[in-house]
Amino acid sequence: xxxxxxxxxxxxxxxxxxxxxxxxxxxxxxxxxxxxxxxxxxxxxxxxxxxxxxxxxxxxxxxxxxxxxxxxxxxxxxxxxxxxxxxxxxxxxxxxxxxxxxxxxxxxxxxxxxxxxxxxxxxxxxxxxxxxxxxxxxxxxxxxxxxxxxxxxxxxxxxxxxxxxxxxxxxxxxxxxxxxxxxxxxxxxxxxxxxxxxxxxxxxxxxxxxxxxxxxxxxxxxxxxxxxxxxxxxxxxxxxxxxxxxxxxxxxxxxxxxxxxxxxxxxxxxxxxxxxxxxxxxxxxxxxxxxxxxxxxxxxxxxxxxxxxxxxxxxxxxxxxxxxxxxxxxxxxxxxxxxxxxxxxxxxxxxxxxxxxxxxxxxxxxxxxxxxxxxxxxxxxxxxxxxxxxxxxxxxxxxxxxxxxxxxxxxxxxxxxxx
Numbered sequence: 001x002x003x004x005x006x007x008x009x010x011x012x013x014x015x016x017x018x019x020x021x022x023x024x025x026x027x028x029x030x031x032x033x034x035x036x037x038x039x040x041x042x043x044x045x046x047x048x049x050x051x052x053x054x055x056x057x058x059x060x061x062x063x064x065x066x067x068x069x070x071x072x073x074x075x076x077x078x079x080x081x082x083x084x085x086x087x088x089x090x091x092x093x094x095x096x097x098x099x100x101x102x103x104x105x106x107x108x109x110x111x112x113x114x115x116x117x118x119x120x121x122x123x124x125x126x127x128x129x130x131x132x133x134x135x136x137x138x139x140x141x142x143x144x145x146x147x148x149x150x151x152x153x154x155x156x157x158x159x160x161x162x163x164x165x166x167x168x169x170x171x172x173x174x175x176x177x178x179x180x181x182x183x184x185x186x187x188x189x190x191x192x193x194x195x196x197x198x199x200x201x202x203x204x205x206x207x208x209x210x211x212x213x214x215x216x217x218x219x220x221x222x223x224x225x226x227x228x229x230x231x232x233x234x235x236x237x238x239x240x241x242x243x244x245x246x247x248x249x250x251x252x253x254x255x256x257x258x259x260x261x262x263x264x265x266x267x268x269x270x271x272x273x274x275x276x277x278x279x280x281x282x283x284x285x286x287x288x289x290x291x292x293x294x295x296x297x298x299x300x301x302x303x304x305x306x307x308x309x310x311x312x313x314x315x316x317x318x319x320x321x322x323x324x325x326x327x328x329x330x331x332x333x334x335x336x337x338x339x340x341x342x343x344x345x346x347x348x349x350x351x352x353x354x355x356x357x358x359x360x361x362x363x364x365x366x367x368x369x370x371x372x373x374x375x376x377x378x379x380x381x382x383x384x385x386x387x388x389x390x391x392x393x394x395x396x397x398x399x400x401x402x403x404x405x406x407x408x409x410x411x412x413x414x415x416x417x418x419x
Contacts, residue, residue, distance in 0.1 A: 078122035085121040086335040087113055090343045090351075091130040091173065091317050093211075094154040095139045098161055099390030101344065101376040101383050104409050108373065109342050110167045111410055117168075124335050126321045127162075128173030129155040133310035135208050137289035147289045151176055164394055166402050173321050175291075175313055184308060184316040185294045186325035190362040191240060192296060199302055202237040202281040205230040210346075211310045213281055226346060226382070238283040238293065238306060245357035246277040252356065258369055260352055265345060265372040269352045280354065282309040315355045318367075337365040346382070348372040 089106050092098065106127055113125040131151040140150035151174075159172050173180065191197050205214045209228035224230050250273055253259055253266060260266035283293050283306040290307030316324075322336050323329030343351050348370065356366050376383040383390050396405050 076117075078117070079120065082120055082122035084124070084335050084339070085113075085116045086124045086322070086338045087116075087126070087340045088318055088321075088338055088342065089127040090341075090347060091128040091175065091314055092158050093130045093133075093135070094151050094158070095135045097154065097390075098158050098393060099376075099383055100393045100396065100409075101390075102158065103161060103165055103393040104376065105342055105344060105373070106161070106167055106169070107165060107406055107409055109340075110165075110169070112340065112342075113168055122334075124171070124322075124331070125169040126171050126173060126318070127158075127167070127169050128171075128317060128321075129158050129175070130310070130314040130317075131155060131174055131176045132290040132307070132313055133211050134284065134287045134289070135211060137287050138208070140289075148176060161393065164397050164402070165406065171321055173317050175317060177320075180317060180320045181291055183320035183324045184291050184313050187316050187319065187358065187362055188294055188308065188312070191358065194361050194363075196241040196244065196361045197238050197282070198241070199299065200237060200239050201235065202239075203234045204232070206233040207231075215278070233286070235285045236306070237281040237285070239279045240282045240312075240357070240361075242277045242280040242354070242357050245360055246273055248360055249273070249353060249356050252366065253352070259366075260348070261369060261371050265348055265352075265370075269348065272349065273353065277353065280309075282312050283307065284309060311350050311354060312358065315350065315358065319364075338367040340369045340371060341367050342371050342373070345372040345374055 087109050089109050092102050109125060109127070113123050117123050129151070131147075136151065137147050140147040143150055145153070155174055161167070162169060162172070175184075188197070202213070205216065205219065205224075206212070207214060207224040207226070207228040207230045210224055210226055212224065214224055214230060218225055219230065220227075222230075250270065253270060257263070257266070260269060284290065285305050285307075288307060290310065291313050293303040293306040293308060295301075295303050318338055318341065319325075319332075319336070322331040322334075324332060324336075326332065341351055341355075351370050351372075359366055378389040378391070381387065381389060
């Protein structure tokens with residue numbers, strides 16, 4: 001008698017953007033209950049059962065070994081005249097351990113990167129970790145660690161996923177790297193020199209969990225639209241003239257229908273922008289874990305105590321990885337602008353509005369495409385490290401095999417195929 005691969009469901013999991021939500025709920029959730037199946041990739045040793053000691057050793061080893069050593073050996077080098085294709089995941093926030101949502105986003109990029117390599121493209125595939133901000137500082141303190149020690153430990157768990165899922169990424173970036181500090185401070189100076197940064201004071205609602213400012217009209221029952229708690233913040237802040245770029249961004253989105261996919265996400269962004277944009281607070285003074293704001297020669301000393309808003313810091317990673325601020329660097333000339341930024345729908349606003357505005361202000365080309373996929377949910381609620389309803393991704397592969405989990409996660413999400 002054949003043993004069924006999928007069995008009884010333990011959790012109710014769906015991707016909220018998928019037309020096949022029922023199939024996904026019945027399928028992937030059943031992986032948690034099905035009998036163990038030890039599989040192996042061609043030429044690879046069988047994957048042993050997951051045990052805490054082995055997991056800890058894997059994380060430690062991931063800190064020193066080359067990126068995606070196994071996957072890289074299967075990829076032929078591109079031809080000299082191959083067209084470039086630069087694809088990125090969002091960099092993942094290190095306030096907690098990775099869950100299957102993180103694995104899914106990277107997997108979606110990996111599938112596209114492998115297809116483009118087979119199609120003759122010169123691919124650069126980037127992922128990494130976002131390591132600054134108030135939430136990371138608070139979580140580190142709660143864990144009894146310094147922010148950098150905490151970031152080092154958690155970032156290593158994200159990097160360890162690369163080999164576990166056989167991801168073929170070319171680079172893993174961290175926002176605590178010196179090259180990133182150089183890039184984001186250089187971008188800040190570009191925005192300032194363009195006249196698009198000014199010093200003021202912020203007073204309003206802020207969600208530490210979302211690392212996002214919200215207007216009064218955006219709150220739902222006193223909470224952020226995501227359900228996160230908000231707090232009233234009053235502090236000195238530098239502002240970016242986001243309002244100045246509302247019309248140029250809207251024109252770009254409308255004249256480039258391929259810029260935001262799926263089409264429904266594009267409509268959501270345009271709807272959000274319909275009433276205009278408010279200038280954006282881009283520095284914080286109530287905590288210290290972040291990239292320091294560079295000195296302004298026109299206002300000596302005014303920058304002291306300010307660290308950059310975590311989204312300005314984080315978004316710049318896409319430039320850092322290609323050599324910015326050195327725009328004559330071979331990687332920048334080769335790969336920028338990015339071909340695809342893959343993101344979850346909850347961070348589309350930052351990528352579709354803030355990021356283009358920063359780039360326009362700096363005189364830099366915009367990415368060619370943003371793709372926003374849906375959420376993984378548990379019992380109808382978004383899967384989130386902050387909520388604590390996550391499903392750990394390493395155990396799925398250890399139990400059922402890498403290729404099996406990869407195939408199911410991608411094939412279940414039909415909207416991804418519209419990319």
